[in-house]
Amino acid sequence: VDVGKGERFVDRLKTVARRAGHDKLWKAAGGYAAVYPINDRDGIAITTDGVGTKLLIASYLKRYDTLGIDLVAMCANDLVCVGATPTVFLDYFATGTLDDEIADGLIAGIVEGCDQAGMILAGGETAEMPGLYERGHFDLAGFAVGNVAKERLITGDAIRPGQTIIGMASSGIHSNGLSLARKVLSDDTGTLEALLTPTIIYSSAVSNALAAHGFRIAGIAHITGGGWRNLFRLNSSVGFAIEDPLPVPDILKEIAGHVQEEEMYKTFNMGMGMSVIVEGDSEPVLKALSSSGLLARQVGTVTDKPMTLTIAGSAVTLRG
Amino acid sequence: VDVGKGERFVDRLKTVARRAGHDKLWKAAGGYAAVYPINDRDGIAITTDGVGTKLLIASYLKRYDTLGIDLVAMCANDLVCVGATPTVFLDYFATGTLDDEIADGLIAGIVEGCDQAGMILAGGETAEMPGLYERGHFDLAGFAVGNVAKERLITGDAIRPGQTIIGMASSGIHSNGLSLARKVLSDDTGTLEALLTPTIIYSSAVSNALAAHGFRIAGIAHITGGGWRNLFRLNSSVGFAIEDPLPVPDILKEIAGHVQEEEMYKTFNMGMGMSVIVEGDSEPVLKALSSSGLLARQVGTVTDKPMTLTIAGSAVTLRG
Numbered sequence: 254v255d256v257g258k259g260e261r262f263v264d265r266l267k268t269v270a271r272r273a274g275h276d277k278l279w280k281a282a283g284g285y286a287a288v289y290p291i292n293d294r295d296g297i298a299i300t301t302d303g304v305g306t307k308l309l310i311a312s313y314l315k316r317y318d319t320l321g322i323d324l325v326a327m328c329a330n331d332l333v334c335v336g337a338t339p340t341v342f343l344d345y346f347a348t349g350t351l352d353d354e355i356a357d358g359l360i361a362g363i364v365e366g367c368d369q370a371g372m373i374l375a376g377g378e379t380a381e382m383p384g385l386y387e388r389g390h391f392d393l394a395g396f397a398v399g400n401v402a403k404e405r406l407i408t409g410d411a412i413r414p415g416q417t418i419i420g421m422a423s424s425g426i427h428s429n430g431l432s433l434a435r436k437v438l439s440d441d442t443g444t445l446e447a448l449l450t451p452t453i454i455y456s457s458a459v460s461n462a463l464a465a466h467g468f469r470i471a472g473i474a475h476i477t478g479g480g481w482r483n484l485f486r487l488n489s490s491v492g493f494a495i496e497d498p499l500p501v502p503d504i505l506k507e508i509a510g511h512v513q514e515e516e517m518y519k520t521f522n523m524g525m526g527m528s529v530i531v532e533g534d535s536e537p538v539l540k541a542l543s544s545s546g547l548l549a550r551q552v553g554t555v556t557d558k559p560m561t562l563t564i565a566g567s568a569v570t571l572r573g
Numbered sequence: 574v575d576v577g578k579g580e581r582f583v584d585r586l587k588t589v590a591r592r593a594g595h596d597k598l599w600k601a602a603g604g605y606a607a608v609y610p611i612n613d614r615d616g617i618a619i620t621t622d623g624v625g626t627k628l629l630i631a632s633y634l635k636r637y638d639t640l641g642i643d644l645v646a647m648c649a650n651d652l653v654c655v656g657a658t659p660t661v662f663l664d665y666f667a668t669g670t671l672d673d674e675i676a677d678g679l680i681a682g683i684v685e686g687c688d689q690a691g692m693i694l695a696g697g698e699t700a701e702m703p704g705l706y707e708r709g710h711f712d713l714a715g716f717a718v719g720n721v722a723k724e725r726l727i728t729g730d731a732i733r734p735g736q737t738i739i740g741m742a743s744s745g746i747h748s749n750g751l752s753l754a755r756k757v758l759s760d761d762t763g764t765l766e767a768l769l770t771p772t773i774i775y776s777s778a779v780s781n782a783l784a785a786h787g788f789r790i791a792g793i794a795h796i797t798g799g800g801w802r803n804l805f806r807l808n809s810s811v812g813f814a815i816e817d818p819l820p821v822p823d824i825l826k827e828i829a830g831h832v833q834e835e836e837m838y839k840t841f842n843m844g845m846g847m848s849v850i851v852e853g854d855s856e857p858v859l860k861a862l863s864s865s866g867l868l869a870r871q872v873g874t875v876t877d878k879p880m881t882l883t884i885a886g887s888a889v890t891l892r893g
Contacts, residue, residue: 258671262699265677269684274693278661287695289661291720297617301663301698301716309704341598341609343621345665345714351578357585364589373594375607378621378714379582383752384629385710392705394665394698396621396716400611432703 282409282472283486285334288401296406298337298399302327303392305478306431310445312389317355319451320393321362322369323428326452328397329370330475330527333459336407336467337399339370344377345394349386351379359393362451369454372397405463409487411471412555417535418484418493420552421458421542423526425450425502429478430520434504437511447504455527455547462529462541469538472530476522484528485560485573492558496565499524499552515569530555602729602792603806605654608721616726618657618719622647623712625798626751630765632709637675639771640713641682642689643748646772648717649690650795650847653779656727656787657719659690664697668711671701675711682771683715689774692717725783731791732808732875737855738815740872741778741862743846745770745822749798750840754824757831767824775847775867782849782861789858792850796842804848805880805893812878816885819844819872835889850875 267275279288279296286300304323311320321344329339344363348355356379367374386392426434426448438444455475463470472487484493501509501524509517517523531538535551542549556563560573587595599608599616606620624643631640641664649659664683668675676699687694706712746754746768758764775795783790792807804813821829821844829837837843851858855871862869876883880893 258673259699259701262671262673262676266680266697266699269680269694274687275695277693278695284696287661287663289693289695289718291611291615291617295611297611297718299661299663299695299716299718301665301696301714303665303667303698303700305700306702306704309702341607341619343607343619343716345621345623345716347623347712347714351582353578353582356582360586360589367594373597373609374589375595375598375609375619376604376621377586378623379579379586380623380625381579382626382629382712384626385706385712390705392667392702392712394621394667394714396619396663396665398609398617398619398718 279406280408281335282407283334283474285331285475286337288335288406294403296401296403298332298335298401300328300331301394301396302331303394304428307428308391308393310448314445314449316449317358318361319449321359322366322451324393324395325363325366325370326454327428328395329372329454329456332397332399333456334473334475335401336405336463337401338460339372339397339399339456341375341398342367342372343375343396346377346391347380347382347386348391349383349388351381355391366454370456405467407473409472412488412491412530414491414555414557416471416555417531417551418553418555419529419531419535419539419542419549420499420525421455421527422499422548423502423522423524424453425504427452427522427526433520434508437508453526458542458545458547462538465541466538469532470529471532474528476526476528480519480521481523481562482519482571482573484562490559492556492561493553494556494563495553497552498564514567518569518571525552599726600728601655602727603654603794605651605795606657608655608726614723616721616723618652618655618721620648620651621714621716622651623714624748627748628713630768634765634769636769637678638681639769641679642686642771644713644715645683645686645690646774647748648715649692649774649776652717652719653776654793654795655721656725656783657721658780659692659717659719659776661695661718662687662692663695663716665714666697666711667700667702667706669703669706669708679713686774690776725787727793729792729807732811732850734811734875734877736791736875737851737871738813738873738875739849739851739855739859739862739869740819740845741775741847742819742868743822743842743844744773745824747772747842747846753840754828757828773846778862778865778867782858785861786858789852790849791852794848796846796848800839800841801843801882802839802891802893804882809893810879812876812881813873814876814883815873817872818884834887838889838891845872
């Protein structure tokens with residue numbers, strides 16, 4: 254995967270998208286979701302995502318019931334980053350020839366994911382394309398919609414030096430960096446099973462925090478492709494100091510044995526699946542985020558060094 | 574493609590989807606889109622679709638600039654069937670390794686399609702998965718959102734025997750039945766280019782007709798997979814008599830040389846890409862549908878024979 258090439262394509266995409274009416278959308282933090290106004294007060298947030306090459310691991314292990322959770326997680330976690338409440342989900346499932354075991358497993362995971370995210374599985378598309386997918390191979394895309402009032406929209410503009418960064422613990426690799434992980438790790442069943450651990454769906458916990466203490470929340474970053482650089486998406490005039498990082502999951506420690514430290518932070522979640530930036534007293538937000546059993550704690554502070562992220566106990570400094 | 578297996582899977586899906594809150598959605602004609610209430614009066618319609626194996630033809634010919642039109646067409650044409658006005662579009666583009674020519678071509682088509690449909694291209698996901706897609710191969714899914722007021726929602730319940738069926742001419746095979754077409758046709762460049770003719774985007778014309786004469790429109794069927802059986806999706810208590818069919822495009826005539834007539838009507842659009850069912854005087858609706866240069870005309874009548882479709886000049890009778 255040539256990241257530079259991908260980024261140049263995304264730049265061209267942005268130019269094209271502007272031509273096609275992008276200016277009518279409301280500004281939302283980090284581009285995690287597009288927000289379209291329904292009227293002056295209410296908008297809908299929409300996003301799409303896949304699970305990347307995690308699905309090749311599922312194919313190899315013939316374990317299909319967790320990928321749907323990842324799929325919903327990737328979309329629902331993105332929606333809450335702009336302040337939206339996830340409502341409905343659609344899936345696109347493409348395969349060579351329909352295999353009942355695969356299809357039923359995937360759907361079971363999607364249903365479980367929608368349940369965790371409080372979303373309605375509103376429909377989807379199942380496509381059989383024998384010439385495109387090999388036997389047992391498939392692709393999976395998710396599409397999620399949420400509601401957001403204009404006054405509740407998170408733009409990232411309220412982020413200021415001195416604010417608290419709350420980290421929410423990840424369950425493992427989640428759904429990004431799987432290609433690199435497969436390249437450096439052995440393909441024994443135990444390792445692959447650890448890679449398959451489903452992504453945590455943070456959206457219900459974050460929605461609860463937003464509903465009760467939204468006025469305190471200045472920014473939310475879902476740590477996906479690009480690792481901790483995702484924080485730079487929120488606001489380009491500040492920096493981030495991670496002073497007390499969350500524990501790194503074992504599977505990521507294993508990968509770290511083969512990959513340079515800086516590359517680890519630029520690719521993986523490194524134990525933090527979600528970051529929430531809080532103004533003022535962070536205790537009530539922490540309590541709301543932790544209430545559903547998720548591990549959330551203060552991990553750092555917003556700084557005045559633009560696009561710079563430092564990590565306690567590490568020589569690595571990320572720059573945007 | 575085993576249609577029976579697919580249909581059984583969709584039945585299982587429906588059971589599962591009901592568990593996941595399907596009852597909160599508004600009833601909409603034919604399941605062309607899911608409609609989710611924003612408040613008591615306003616809803617949003619959402620749908621997802623792909624272009625099927627038409628993309629293998631594009632890959633083979635290395636012509637990538639029309640598939641995006643098909644992608645938007647499949648989604649936007651579905652949205653108007655429930656009475657919604659298409660607003661925003663997202664694409665999911667997955668490939669082995671990003672190829673600039675392919676990516677830029679696909680996006681150009683999507684932008685052109687969004688322009689024709691009056692939609693904003695709000696974003697998308699580009700996924701590189703080397704282990705899943707061969708060199709030059711890719712998949713493409715579209716997600717589309719529209720607005721619909723509850724009182725403008727088309728449920729199909731207003732369809733009655735005696736109403737007029739308007740047919741809107743197709744441009745060729747559109748985006749369904751490509752696997753069968755490739756199986757029976759020669760793969761010379763001329764034939765493949767004819768198969769690649771983009772799907773007509775009817776949504777702007779239909780939206781105009783709905784805005785001006787919506788009270789007359791009882792049902793709209795996008796003729797996709799399943800061919801003319803799509804009409805049965807609208808209302809199971811009536812039948813359809815096609816008395817004056819639209820001309821069959823040459824490429825479909827060519828396929829008809831190798832495929833049984835009944836199979837043709839059950840698989841392809843047979844010259845009619847969209848059907849609009851009209852109560853009372855159909856002239857104003859016809860005028861609105863034709864104003865943008867699309868060919869629309871009266872092709873038949875709704876009958877009182879449930880789930881039965883007859884075709885003038887053909888011995889074929891379809892049953893639901």
